[in-house]
Amino acid sequence: DVKVTQSSRYLVKRTGEKVFLECVQDMDHENMFWYRQDPGLGLRLIYFSYDVKMKEKGDIPEGYSVSREKKERFSLILESASTNQTSMYLCASSFGSTGQSPLHFGNGTRLTVT
């Protein structure tokens, strides 16, 4: 089974802090994604990557950056955390292109910014 591991289940950070969310997958998947999930808004794509050192903006990239130095690891960075970034963050991975395989999700990181 594919395993997508997010390093923290819960995080509490202060406004203005730099925050790192880490995600690791163990199935050699090319594609990795970061979503945030908010009540009433559903899942929204922040960034994705289809190869090492490659990144593409999703629908809501403002205030975020990403890093993919190794194929198995995809990091989401909040440069200066704000209260409106309080959310559930979900990492996912898949292989191939043009939707050949389903997305596999981690269990999520619930981030609270105070």
Add this chain to the structure above:
Amino acid sequence: KQEVTQIPAALSVPEGENLVLNCSFTDSAIYNLQWFRQDPGKGLTSLLLIQSSQREQTSGRLNASLDKSSGRSTLYIAASQPGDSATYLCAVMGGGATNKLIFGTGTLLAVQP
């Protein structure tokens, strides 16, 4: 812009009942449609993936259908069980935007014992 809608937002059924969850999308130019399950406080689990050239997919008690021309998909759950209680989300991967899934807001299903 692709929009995905799931109706109803919540559904409660007695155990053993067969049920259908609905998903509609506005742009029929899709690569695939995926159904997921999400338990409270957890990530999403992939249930079924239907490629744009397919009409349906089955896994155990689950059957998903796709009608691209009308922009609709259904997830049929046979003989529902309390363990099926969860939020069910559908998502479409749109043509021209490879690897980007657009999600609906989900249907919260409660199966009463």
